[in-house]
Amino acid sequence: MSDEITAAEEASASGNFIDSFIEEDIAPGGRFEGEKVHTRFPPEPNGYLHIGHAKAICIDFGTAEKFGGIANLRMDDTNPTKEDTEYVDAIQEDIKWLGFTWDDRFYYASDYFPKMYEFAENLIQQGLAYVCELDPEQMKENRGDLTRPAVSPYRDRPVEESLDLFRRMKNGEFEDGKMTLRAKIDLASGNFNLRDPVIYRINHMTHHRTGETWCIYPMYDYAHPIEDALEGITHSLCSLEFEDHRPLYDWVINHINLPAKPRQIEFARLGINNTVMSKRKLRTLVENNYVSGWDDPRMPTLCGLRRRGYTPASIRNFCERIGVAKVNSTVEYSFLEHCLREDLNLNAERTMAVLEPVKLILTNYPENKTEDFEVENNPERPEQGTRTVSFSRELWIEKEDFMEEPVKGYFRLFPGNEVRLKTSYIIRCTGCKKDNNGNVTEVYAEYDPATRGGNTPDGRKIKGTIHWTDAKTAADAEVRLYDSLFTVPDPEAGDFLEELNPDSLKVLTGCKVEPALVNADSSKSFQFMRQGYFCMDNRDSTPEHPVFNRSVSLKDGFKKK
RNA sequence: UGGGCUGUAGCCAAGGGGUAAGGCAACGGACUUUGACUCCGUCAUUCCGUAGGUUCAAAUCCUGCCAGCCCAGCCA
Numbered sequence: 001m002s003d004e005i006t007a008a009e010e011a012s013a014s015g016n017f018i019d020s021f022i023e024e025d026i027a028p029g030g031r032f033e034g035e036k037v038h039t040r041f042p043p044e045p046n047g048y049l050h051i052g053h054a055k056a057i058c059i060d061f062g063t064a065e066k067f068g069g070i071a072n073l074r075m076d077d078t079n080p081t082k083e084d085t086e087y088v089d090a091i092q093e094d095i096k097w098l099g100f101t102w103d104d105r106f107y108y109a110s111d112y113f114p115k116m117y118e119f120a121e122n123l124i125q126q127g128l129a130y131v132c133e134l135d136p137e138q139m140k141e142n143r144g145d146l147t148r149p150a151v152s153p154y155r156d157r158p159v160e161e162s163l164d165l166f167r168r169m170k171n172g173e174f175e176d177g178k179m180t181l182r183a184k185i186d187l188a189s190g191n192f193n194l195r196d197p198v199i200y201r202i203n204h205m206t207h208h209r210t211g212e213t214w215c216i217y218p219m220y221d222y223a224h225p226i227e228d229a230l231e232g233i234t235h236s237l238c239s240l241e242f243e244d245h246r247p248l249y250d251w252v253i254n255h256i257n258l259p260a261k262p263r264q265i266e267f268a269r270l271g272i273n274n275t276v277m278s279k280r281k282l283r284t285l286v287e288n289n290y291v292s293g294w295d296d297p298r299m300p301t302l303c304g305l306r307r308r309g310y311t312p313a314s315i316r317n318f319c320e321r322i323g324v325a326k327v328n329s330t331v332e333y334s335f336l337e338h339c340l341r342e343d344l345n346l347n348a349e350r351t352m353a354v355l356e357p358v359k360l361i362l363t364n365y366p367e368n369k370t371e372d373f374e375v376e377n378n379p380e381r382p383e384q385g386t387r388t389v390s391f392s393r394e395l396w397i398e399k400e401d402f403m404e405e406p407v408k409g410y411f412r413l414f415p416g417n418e419v420r421l422k423t424s425y426i427i428r429c430t431g432c433k434k435d436n437n438g439n440v441t442e443v444y445a446e447y448d449p450a451t452r453g454g455n456t457p458d459g460r461k462i463k464g465t466i467h468w469t470d471a472k473t474a475a476d477a478e479v480r481l482y483d484s485l486f487t488v489p490d491p492e493a494g495d496f497l498e499e500l501n502p503d504s505l506k507v508l509t510g511c512k513v514e515p516a517l518v519n520a521d522s523s524k525s526f527q528f529m530r531q532g533y534f535c536m537d538n539r540d541s542t543p544e545h546p547v548f549n550r551s552v553s554l555k556d557g558f559k560k561k
Numbered sequence: 562u563g564g565g566c567u568g569u570a571g572c573c574a575a576g577g578g579g580u581a582a583g584g585c586a587a588c589g590g591a592c593u594u595u596g597a598c599u600c601c602g603u604c605a606u607u608c609c610g611u612a613g614g615u616u617c618a619a620a621u622c623c624u625g626c627c628a629g630c631c632c633a634g635c636c637a
Contacts, residue, residue: 015575044637079636136635143633146563150633180635190564192633201635220637244565244632266566268630273572321584323574325567328630332572335585345598352595380598411596420594454594465594 016324018059018265022067022235031263037069038234041095042076042109042227045087045208047279048294048301049094051315051336055270058319060237061100072231073102076109078223080207088208090294094302098312109227110209116218116226117170119256120181120200124162128255129199130154131165132182139180143195149188150195169202172215176202183222185251193248197221225249229258236262239269240326270322271330275300310336314343349377349384352422352467357396359471360413362427364446365393370472373453375423391424394471401466402443404432411463413443420465426451 025032041060043053064071073095077083092106123129132154134142144150166181168174181200189195199222204215218226228236236249243266253261276282277300285291285299295303305315318339322331352375370392378384397413406414413419413429420426427445435441450457454465 042637046637076637082636132635134635139635140633145633148563177635192564194564195633198635203635217635219635224637240566241631242637246565268567321573323584325574327567327573329573332585335573338585341598350595379595409596422594424594456594462594464596467595 017326018063018235018237018267018324019066021263021265022063025234025263026067031261032234035234037064037067038071038232039064039069039237040072040074040228040231040233042074042224043091044076044079044082045084045091046079046082047087047283048090048303050277050279050282050299050301051272051275051305052270052277052300054098054302054315055319055322056237056239057095057098057100058316059267059324061102062320063235063237069234070105071100071102072105072107072233074107074109074227074231076220076224076227077207077209078109078218078220080203080205080217083208085208090303097302097306098316105231107227107231108209109223110207112223112227112230113210113214113218115230116223117216119226120218120222121163121166122257123183123199123255124159124166124181126255127159127184129162129181129183130157131162131169131179132196132198133179135177139198143192144187146190151187152182152196155184155187155196166200169200169216170214172204174202176204178202181216183248183251185248191244191247193221193245194251197248221245221248222252225252225262225264226256226258228262229253229256229260232260233262234260236264238264238266240266240328241269242266266326267324268326268328270319271328272300272333272336273330274333310340311343311347313347314340317343346380347378350379351387352389352469354396354398354467354469354474356399358399358402358440358443360395360397360402360427360443360445360468362393362395362447363430363444367393369393370470371424373423389423390470390473391421392470392472395421395468396471396474397443397466397468399440401464402429402432402440404440412466413445413464417464418462420451420454420462421447421468422465423454424452424468425449425454426456426462 022037024030026035026037027033039060041057043049049057061071063069073092075088075091095102120129124131132139132152134152134154142151162181165179169179169181179202180198182196183199185194185196187195197219199219200216201219202215203217206212207214207217224236242249242264246264246266249264271277276285282294282299282301286294286296291298294301295307297304297308299305302315314336318336321339322329322335370390372388372390374386375389376382376384376386401419402413403410404414406417411417411419413427415429415431418426418428425447427447430444430446432440432444433442456462
């Protein structure tokens, strides 16, 4: 009892409108007084889940959790023309990855086909549905318009005739498109969804689960409320474009004898700037090989983000913090990145790494000497332990950590300047060597033996600390870099297909991917972080062939004063 | 032109009659063995889409207007 009060209080504290509705519903005198909150996430298995779905998942599962209720996972597979088991598996994997569980409450809309059929016959018998013989073109012509009502010459067909026709539809006596079952509601409604909507269509096709058993399939508007009700859903949360469908949802609930009367509540779907979120467009990218697959790191799919280095926690936190409302909103991509950084900063193991190497030679360090240093894996979390890195006369450092002629405000390596090699020594730059083209090939410096461990016993201040790897022991690894590009035009603008070319791909997905070579101080860790870079775990990684991603979301370089 | 929904800062977003939370971004500064992180400060001097009205008092209530989004699939 006290738990329920706490749940309600928490909900009200977090304060989104869905929570408020549910609170009213479960409160004394409410529509679902005393009932356990029960939600569902009902994807159609026709594509991979993307960050937009993550919002819905967090709302569906999160809301149930908040109220001490439960959530189902249901494949909304009522249209065999687009669906495939590949997606069924991927969807489950991605939701699990996000950290949500549905226990044994995993369902398919197709499991309810027999019941839906019975209910449909019942509707016909009640005089609430009829078989219509308008073909798609005629149906369109007879749809009416904003001010004119729709018409159907078959509307007043006798019940027995509709029943007979409907049964023959089911038995496969008619071709696709020949006839439909329509709900008899209101041909003059200002809401087109109520103009005698089609609730069953003929489709001679192999369904990924029911095979050839059916050749008629229920439409979403008819099927969804039934699915929800049969599962005992209390709150059917969906996106804003279904607001117009709610009257139909309620119509179905009210005219069929169902075990529950779920309430549909709509919320705004997620938009992120410079990010393609349309399933259709993402599919186009995949099918035409513009990307390597649904899990290409440039894709905003959950599996793509996973390869880009996003953590489940960061995505869940993002969804939590963007809030839930009914305004169409476009969240800035930088906010997603912020949520990632926050998580990574706290939890990621660091590894020093050099992406674009230049050799550093410590001219006063013995030729054959090698020292070991213990480095913390995560300064924020000492309990994550340390690793050993070797150090010797020749090291790799980042090209951009040296400037022969420093610009104003630069405080890393330049002739005469002191810099700390993280955890090892303070060094002073003495010069460099260049090739015929003027490119720096070697940087020279002298180390200060008194500063072992990077300490400054004399208390002198060292402004710059740079990463390095031992040239003798550093492990090479292939890296994929991705850069977020925000100076690009709106990817949604213009003709999508026309704009599609390899060069514009970065525009479409907000980032580009480039291969690069990295040498890191540790081959066991696939996560490292340094100034300006986030390099993270990647599914493609193997100990022999690690792959990192770099995010440029941190402030790169330095600020000029 | 019919129906549905929405307008609070550059971007999200609380607040539902009593004098505009928070986060992101941005900009200052401190600190720092990652130019990161962290910390401090500045960011709607009652233009909360707009015009009126009610009220001692309105972002909150009322009316009109304006703007944006969704709907005429046998998609979901």
